[in-house]
Amino acid sequence: MAGSVNRITSVGELSSGDVFLPCGQRARYVGHAVESVDTHLRVTNPEDEAVTSEPLRHETYTHGHAPATVRQHALRTAEEAAAFLLPELRPGMRLLDVGCGPGSITRGLAERVAPGHVIGLDLSRETLAAARDEATARGLENLRYEEGSVYQLPFPDASFDVVYAHQVFQHLREPGAALREMLRVLRSGGLVAVRDVDWGTATYWPPDPWIDRFVEVHFKTWYRNGGEPRMGRQLRALFNAAAVSDLQITAAVWCYATPGETVEWGESYAKRLLTSPMGQRPVEYRYASRSDIEAMAAAFRAWAIHPDAFWAFIHVAALARKGG
Secondary structure: OEEEEEEEEEOOEEEEEEEEEEOOOOOOOOOOOOOOEEOOOOOOOHHHOOOOOOOOOOEOOOOOOOHHHHHHHOOOOHHHHOOOOHHHOOOOOOEEEEOOOOOHHHHHHHHHHOOOOEEEEEOOHHHHHHHHHHHHHOOOOOEEEEEOEOOEOOOOOOOEEEEEEEOOHHHEOOHHHHHHHHHHOEEEEEEEEEEEEEEEEEEEEOOOHHHHHHHHHHHHHHHHOOOOOOHHHHHHHHHHOOOEEEEEEEEEEEEEOOHHHHHHHHHHHHHHHHHOHHHHHHHHOOOOOHHHHHHHHHHHHHHHOOOOOEEEEEEEEEEEEEOO
């Protein structure tokens, strides 16, 4: 289900353009809670982490790759998630999508730069298998998927014209190292594009003590895993510390404010709490009990059908060129 998105040129300054976005992630203004991934791209949960060889460093991916999570992430599109990058893309470009997940964004990017070659990189073997099947079904011969870590990209220097990452840096213990590695495989003058949520901007209505509790626990778990739920606001500083030029920082608001949107969002989060690491790890870390998690899920379901339900937060994008 899509939520409306207002693009803004700087946090807090809305412009008029509206686009529709497939449900992604939302939260509430109260807490900051993401989970990280040991040091990989979009890593999997501990049970699934044996997807790469020993030299690769793993992170604890807060969201995990349970079916409810992958389904929600698969609703994302290049038209929304890469809107800040699309005007710069040209046919024939070589593009790397780091932490591609189910590949829904990657496919859109591959269509934009065809016949240029596109590689989607992720650590979840099962998710990549499904992404490959979908690419084959769509006849995208310029697209392939590989397993790999953002800290050790399996490509030579200057291999790509564009390197893109969506909702990845919020899960990393070492975002600066990840950005340096992305720049390594980028040609001089090439584009590096990163977009991440800022859960500290999330807000919702009507209030519910169990949703507030979810946000609190989610932030604690996210930080315990080594991630940064407020990564969006830090992207400018991160890029300023790197060897980039022509830096542009923009932002967009993800907004759920129709019955269809709030039901999709609330139901998705309820299912993720009950079936994925989003609900399992807080119990493991003793931040919440299983009954607490069930109460949070019930609160999301009740909120989802409330006639006044509203949810929104900001996503920040950084676009720059690699210096010569």
